[in-house]
Amino acid sequence: MEKQVWLQHLTWEEVKQKTTKSKGTIILPIGSTEQHGYHLPVGTDTMVANSIAEDAALKADIVVAPPLWFGWSPHHMVLPGTITIRPELLIELVCDIIQSLNRHEFIRFILLNGHRIVNVSWLQIAAERAKRELGVKAVIFDPAYMSKEFDNQFGWGEVGHAEEIESSHMWHCYPELVKMDRAQDNPAHHLRIYHVDPRHAGDTLNYVPSSPSEMELLAKTSGGTAGEPSKASQEGGRKYHEHLVQKMVEVISFLQEETN
Ligand SMILES: [Zn+2]
Numbered sequence: 605m606e607k608q609v610w611l612q613h614l615t616w617e618e619v620k621q622k623t624t625k626s627k628g629t630i631i632l633p634i635g636s637t638e639q640h641g642y643h644l645p646v647g648t649d650t651m652v653a654n655s656i657a658e659d660a661a662l663k664a665d666i667v668v669a670p671p672l673w674f675g676w677s678p679h680h681m682v683l684p685g686t687i688t689i690r691p692e693l694l695i696e697l698v699c700d701i702i703q704s705l706n707r708h709e710f711i712r713f714i715l716l717n718g719h720r721i722v723n724v725s726w727l728q729i730a731a732e733r734a735k736r737e738l739g740v741k742a743v744i745f746d747p748a749y750m751s752k753e754f755d756n757q758f759g760w761g762e763v764g765h766a767e768e769i770e771s772s773h774m775w776h777c778y779p780e781l782v783k784m785d786r787a788q789d790n791p792a793h794h795l796r797i798y799h800v801d802p803r804h805a806g807d808t809l810n811y812v813p814s815s816p817s818e819m820e821l822l823a824k825t826s827g828g829t830a831g832e833p834s835k836a837s838q839e840g841g842r843k844y845h846e847h848l849v850q851k852m853v854e855v856i857s858f859l860q861e862e863t864n
Pocket residue numbers: 640648649718719765766770
C-alpha cells in the first residue's frame with residue numbers, strides 16, 4: 605500500500621498505529637487564504653506548508669494533520685479571494701486541535717507556518733499554552749527562518765509577498781497553478797531600519813500589517829506582489845523545497861530523540 609501521511613486519509617486504527625510508530629509526532633500545516641498577486645493562487649501559503657509537510661512526513665514516516673487554510677490576513681482584504689480570521693480565534697483553534705490529538709497520544713507537535721511573520725506571534729502563544737497545560741512538546745517550523753543557510757545562488761531578494769521565493773517554490777510544487785506570464789515585479793523599497801527577512805542583517809521583526817491605503821497602492825502597482833517574481837525559477841524552487849524538507853526531517857528526529 606502506498607504510504608499515507610495525511611491524517612484525514614487514515615482510519616482510526618491506522619492513526620493509532622502511526623501514533624505509536626512515530627512516538628506521537630505530528631505536523632500541523634498552518635497557512636492562509638489570501639491574494640498572491642496576478643500569478644499565484646490564493647491558497648499559496650497553505651499549499652507550500654502542505655508540500656513541505658507531506659514530503660518530510662513521507663521520509664520520516666509520520667502523520668500530517670489536516671491543514672488550517674485560514675490565517676490573520678486583514679491587510680490583504682483589499683483584493684478578492686482573501687479570507688481573514690481573528691488571531692485569537694487562530695490561537696484557540698490550534699490549541700483545540702493539539703488538545704484533541706493529545707487525547708490519543710500525540711505528544712510532539714510541529715507547527716509548520718506557511719503564512720510567514722504574520723502567523724508567528726499567535727503560534728508562539730498557542731505552542732506555549734499547549735506545553736504548559738498539556739505537557740506536550742510543541743515547536744514552530746518557519747520556512748523563512750529555516751532557510752537561512754539555503755544557498756541563494758539564484759539572485760533572490762528579500763522576503764516580500766508573492767515574490768521570487770514563494771513563486772519559485774510554488775512553480776516547483778504546483779506548476780499547473782502558477783501563471784508566471786502574469787507575474788508583475790515590484791522591487792523592494794529599502795528602508796533604513798525596517799526589514800522582516802531573517803537572512804537580512806537588518807532584520808527587525810517589527811512587523812505590523814500594512815494599512816488599507818498602503819495595500820490599495822500595492823494592488824494598483826503590481827496586483828498585490830511585493831518583490832521580483834521575474835527572478836523565480838523552477839530549479840530554485842526545487843532546491844529550496846528540498847532544503848526545507850531536509851530541515852523538517854532533522855526537526856522530527858530531534859524531537860523524537862528527546863525523552864522528556
Ligand atoms: Zn504567501
